Amino acid sequence: MYEKITEAANRLDGIAHKTPVLTSTLLNELTGNSIFLKCENFQRMGAFKFRGAYNTVSSLSQEARRKGVIAYSSGNHAMATALTCKILAIPATVVMPEDAPRVKTDAVEDYGATIIKYNRSTESREEIAQELIDKYGYTLIPPFDAESIIAGQGTVAQEFIEEVGKLDYLLVPCGGGGLISGCAVAAKHLLPECKVIGVEPALSDDAAKSFKTGELQTIKTPNSVADGLNTPSLGKITFPFIKEHVDDFITVSEEEIKTAMYLLWTRLKIVVEPSGAVALAAYRKLSVKGKRVGVVLSGGNVDVRKAGDLFKDIIV
Amino acid sequence: MYEKITEAANRLDGIAHKTPVLTSTLLNELTGNSIFLKCENFQRMGAFKFRGAYNTVSSLSQEARRKGVIAYSSGNHAMATALTCKILAIPATVVMPEDAPRVKTDAVEDYGATIIKYNRSTESREEIAQELIDKYGYTLIPPFDAESIIAGQGTVAQEFIEEVGKLDYLLVPCGGGGLISGCAVAAKHLLPECKVIGVEPALSDDAAKSFKTGELQTIKTPNSVADGLNTPSLGKITFPFIKEHVDDFITVSEEEIKTAMYLLWTRLKIVVEPSGAVALAAYRKLSVKGKRVGVVLSGGNVDVRKAGDLFKDIIV
Numbered sequence: 001m002y003e004k005i006t007e008a009a010n011r012l013d014g015i016a017h018k019t020p021v022l023t024s025t026l027l028n029e030l031t032g033n034s035i036f037l038k039c040e041n042f043q044r045m046g047a048f049k050f051r052g053a054y055n056t057v058s059s060l061s062q063e064a065r066r067k068g069v070i071a072y073s074s075g076n077h078a079m080a081t082a083l084t085c086k087i088l089a090i091p092a093t094v095v096m097p098e099d100a101p102r103v104k105t106d107a108v109e110d111y112g113a114t115i116i117k118y119n120r121s122t123e124s125r126e127e128i129a130q131e132l133i134d135k136y137g138y139t140l141i142p143p144f145d146a147e148s149i150i151a152g153q154g155t156v157a158q159e160f161i162e163e164v165g166k167l168d169y170l171l172v173p174c175g176g177g178g179l180i181s182g183c184a185v186a187a188k189h190l191l192p193e194c195k196v197i198g199v200e201p202a203l204s205d206d207a208a209k210s211f212k213t214g215e216l217q218t219i220k221t222p223n224s225v226a227d228g229l230n231t232p233s234l235g236k237i238t239f240p241f242i243k244e245h246v247d248d249f250i251t252v253s254e255e256e257i258k259t260a261m262y263l264l265w266t267r268l269k270i271v272v273e274p275s276g277a278v279a280l281a282a283y284r285k286l287s288v289k290g291k292r293v294g295v296v297l298s299g300g301n302v303d304v305r306k307a308g309d310l311f312k313d314i315i316v
Numbered sequence: 317m318y319e320k321i322t323e324a325a326n327r328l329d330g331i332a333h334k335t336p337v338l339t340s341t342l343l344n345e346l347t348g349n350s351i352f353l354k355c356e357n358f359q360r361m362g363a364f365k366f367r368g369a370y371n372t373v374s375s376l377s378q379e380a381r382r383k384g385v386i387a388y389s390s391g392n393h394a395m396a397t398a399l400t401c402k403i404l405a406i407p408a409t410v411v412m413p414e415d416a417p418r419v420k421t422d423a424v425e426d427y428g429a430t431i432i433k434y435n436r437s438t439e440s441r442e443e444i445a446q447e448l449i450d451k452y453g454y455t456l457i458p459p460f461d462a463e464s465i466i467a468g469q470g471t472v473a474q475e476f477i478e479e480v481g482k483l484d485y486l487l488v489p490c491g492g493g494g495l496i497s498g499c500a501v502a503a504k505h506l507l508p509e510c511k512v513i514g515v516e517p518a519l520s521d522d523a524a525k526s527f528k529t530g531e532l533q534t535i536k537t538p539n540s541v542a543d544g545l546n547t548p549s550l551g552k553i554t555f556p557f558i559k560e561h562v563d564d565f566i567t568v569s570e571e572e573i574k575t576a577m578y579l580l581w582t583r584l585k586i587v588v589e590p591s592g593a594v595a596l597a598a599y600r601k602l603s604v605k606g607k608r609v610g611v612v613l614s615g616g617n618v619d620v621r622k623a624g625d626l627f628k629d630i631i632v
Contacts, residue, residue: 020336041585103582262620266419269357269616271585300585304578308624 001241002189004151005158005182008055012155015087016051019043021163026267027280032289036167037280038160041272041300045107047228048156048298049073049080049143052178055152056141057084065090070138072096072125075104076228076275076299077143082111093132095125101227101303120230121221144178145235154182160294161190168291171279173298174198174207174249175229177238183296184245194294195247199282201226201257206233208249211242225254225310228275228299252281255314262314264297265307273302274310317557318505320467321474321498324371328471331403332367335359337479342583343596348605352483353596354476357588357616361423363544364472364614365389365396365459368494371468372457373400381406386454388412388441391420392544392615393459398427409448411441417543417619436546437537460494461551470498476610477506484607487595489614490514490523490565491545493554499612500561511563515598517542517573522549524565527558541570541626544591544615568597571630578630580613581623589618590626 019042027035040048057069068091071081078094085092092113096105097120108115118128133140142149156179161167170187172180177198184196200208204222210233218233234242252260257274260281264272272280276299286293335358343351356364373385384407387397394410401408408429412421413436424431434444448454458465472495477483486503488496493514500512516524520538526549534549550558568576573590576597580588592615602609 046585265587265620269362269587271581271587304581305624305627308621311621 001147001151001185004147005154005186008051008151009155009158011055011058012051012152015054016155017043018159021160022268022270024268027283031283031293033291033293035283036160036164036292036294038156038294038296039270040156040296040298041270041276045076045079045083046299046301047076047080047276048153048179048296049076050083051155052149052152053077053080053141054084054087056146056148057081057088057090059148060139064139067137067139068092069141070094070129070132071141071143072129073143075100076301078113079104079107079111079301081141082108082113085113086111093138095128101301103303104301107301144176144231145237147237149178150182150185150238150241152182153179154186156296157183157186158190160296161187164294166292167191167194167294169286169288170194170196170294170296171199171282171286172196172296173226173229173275173278174200175275176231177207177234177242179296179298180246181238181241185241188245196245197282197286198242198246198249199279200249200251201229201278202251202253204230205251207242208251210234210239211246211249214243224257226257226275226278228273229278250282250285252278252285256281256284258310259314262311271300271302271304272297273299276300317463317467317501320463321470321502324367324467325471325474327371327374328367328468331370332471333359334475337476338584338586340584343599347599347609349607349609351599352476352480352608352610354472354610354612355586356472356612356614357586357592361392361395361399362615362617363392363396363592364469364495364612365392366399367471368465368468369393369396369457370400370403372462372464373397373404373406375464376455380455383453383455384408385457386410386445386448387457387459388445389459391416392617394429395420395423395427395617397457398424398429401429402427409454411444417617419619420617423617460492460547461553463553465494466498466501466554466557468498469495470502472612473499473502474506476612477503480610482608483507483510483610485602485604486510486512486610486612487515487598487602488512488612489542489545489591489594490516491591492547493523493550493558495612495614496562497554497557501557504561512561513598513602514558514562514565515595516565516567517545517594518567518569520546521567523558524567526550526555527562527565530559540573542573542591542594544589545594566598566601568594568601572597572600574626575630578627587616587618587620588613589615592616
C-alpha cells in the first residue's frame with residue numbers, strides 16, 4: 001500500500017500544496033513535548049481532502065471523466081471533489097447535508113459543481129447518490145472508503161515525516177478513517193517505532209469502539225461540533241487498515257475540541273475548523289513527556305461568522 | 317536612521333520571530349499583481365509592536381530598569397511592553413482604554429504587568445502616565461514617537477525585503493506612524509524605487525490629512541473598527557519621517573477593512589485583527605497591474621468570540 005501513497009504523491013506534485021509544519025513554544029510548554037502541527041488547513045480548498053479526491057479523479061478513464069463524477073460529503077470532500085473537477089474540467093455533482101456550513105456549500109458552488117441537499121436524520125446520502133449514478137452513469141468518488149482515497153490522504157504523513165524526521169507519536173483525527181488509514185500506513189513504513197493514535201470526538205466514537213472491540217461499530221447520526229467527523233462508521237476498507245496499523249484511540253469532549261480550536265485561533269493565529277482541531281485536543285490526554293509528537297490539523301473550513309459562539313464558554 | 321534599524325535587528329535577533337511571508341494565488345488573481353504578505357500576526361505577542369518595545373526597553377540603563385517602565389496603548393503596545401519586561405525581568409505598568417479588547421488586557425495581565433484603565437473619551441492617557449512617572453520614576457515607553465521604537469518597527473520592512481527582494485510597492489498601516497516611519501526608512505534605503513504607501517481607515521485619516529496638507533492634523537477620539545489605528549495624530553518625530561520617506565496615503569472604509577479581514581480568515585486561514593488587515597484593504601484602490609506589492613499584516617490580536625459580528629454584513 002505504501003507504493004500507492006508514493007504514486008499519489010507523484011500525482012499531487014505541483015498540484016496540492018506542500019503544507020507548512022508549525023511549532024509553538026506555548027504548546028511545547030503546555031505539554032512537555034515537542035509538538036509539530038501539520039497544517040492541512042492551508043491545503044487547497046482548506047483541507048487534506050483535496051489529496052484523496054484529486055488522486056482518485058485524476059486516475060479515471062476518459063469515458064468516466066466525460067460522464068462526470070458524484071460525491072457525498074459533510075463538506076470538505078464535496079469541496080475537494082468540486083475543486084478537482086474544476087481543475088480537470090470534469091462535471092461534478094455533490095450530495096451535501098442541509099446543515100453543512102455555508103462556507104462549504106458556497107465554495108462547492110463557486111467551483112462550479114451541482115449541489116443536491118439531503119436531511120441527515122431522515123435520508124441516506126448513499127441512496128440518493130446511487131439513484132443519480134444509475135440514471136446518469138456518474139462515477140462515485142467515495143469520501144473515504146477506497147484505496148485511491150486512502151493513498152492520497154497518506155501523503156499527509158509522508159510529507160510530514162519527510163519534513164520533520166523522527167516522530168514518537170502521530171495524532172490523527174478520525175471520521176470515516178481515510179486520513180488515518182493512509183497516515184498510519186505511511187508512518188509505519190517510514191518510522192516503524194512511531195505510535196499512530198486516532199483521535200475522535202466522544203460523541204462520535206464509533207471508530208474507537210470498533211478498534212477496541214475488533215468489530216465494526218455504528219453510531220446513528222452522531223452530532224459532534226466536529227462536523228467533518230460525524231460519519232456513522234468506519235469503512236469496509238479503512239477498518240482493516242486501522243486494525244493493522246493504528247496503535248490506539250483517544251476520545252475528546254466537545255469542550256476539549258473547542259478549547260484546542262480556541263488556542264489555535266488566539267495563540268497560533270490560524271483558522272482551524274472543529275474537526276481540524278480534534279487531534280490537538282488530545283494533547284492533555286497523551287501522558288508522555290519529552291517526546292516528538294506530530295499532530296495533523298486536518299482543515300480550516302468553518303463559518304467564521306458563527307465560530308465565536310463556539311468559544312463563549314471556553315475557559316483557558 | 318537606517319543604521320539604527322540594523323542595530324535594532326541585531327538586538328532582536330533570536331528574540332523576535334522572523335515572521336513568514338505568505339503568498340496567495342487568489343490574491344494575485346484578484347489584484348493582477350504579485351502580493352506578498354508579511355505576517356506580523358505571527359510575531360511574539362501577536363503583533364509587530366514587540367520589535368519597537370524590545371528594542372527600546374533593552375537599551376535602558378540598569379537604574380531605569382530597576383525602577384520600571386510604563387506604557388500607554390490601545391492594546392498591542394501594552395502587550396509588547398509587558399512581554400518585553402517579562403523577558404528582561406523589569407516591572408511594567410500599562411495604561412489601557414476601558415474598551416480595549418479583552419484578549420489584549422488578559423495577555424497583559426498574563427505577562428505580569430499592572431494595568432491602569434482609563435476612558436478614551438474623557439481622560440488623557442498621557443496625563444495619567446505622567447502622574448505615575450512623577451511619583452515612581454518610571455521610564456515611559458512611548459507607543460510610537462521615539463527613534464528607538466521607529467528603528468525596531470523598521471526591522472519589519474528590512475526583514476521583508478531581505479526575504480522577497482524587489483518590491484514595487486509597500487503598503488503599511490498607519491496609526492501613530494511608528495511602523496510606517498521605520499518601514500519607509502528601511503524600504504527607501506534598500507529599494508530606492510519602491511513606493512511606500514501608508515494606509516489608514518477613513519474614520520481616522522489624520523495621517524493622510526497631515527501628509528496632504530503638510531501640517532500635523534488631529535482627529536479627536538477616532539472610532540474605526542481598526543482599534544489599533546485610533547490614534548488622534550502622528551507624532552512630532554514620526555511626522556517628519558513620513559513627510560520625507562512616504563510616497564502617498566490611501567484611506568479605506570470600515571467595510572473594506574472587514575472584507576479584507578474576512579478574506580484573510582476564510583481563504584488564507586489566518587487570524588488577522590482589523591488594524592492588521594487595513595493595508596490589504598487598500599488592494600482594490602492601488603490601480604496598478606503586474607507589480608510586486610508588499611503588504612504588512614501588522615497583528616492578529618482580536619477577540620475571536622466577537623469577530624463574527626464584524627463579518628455579518630460582508631458580501632464577497
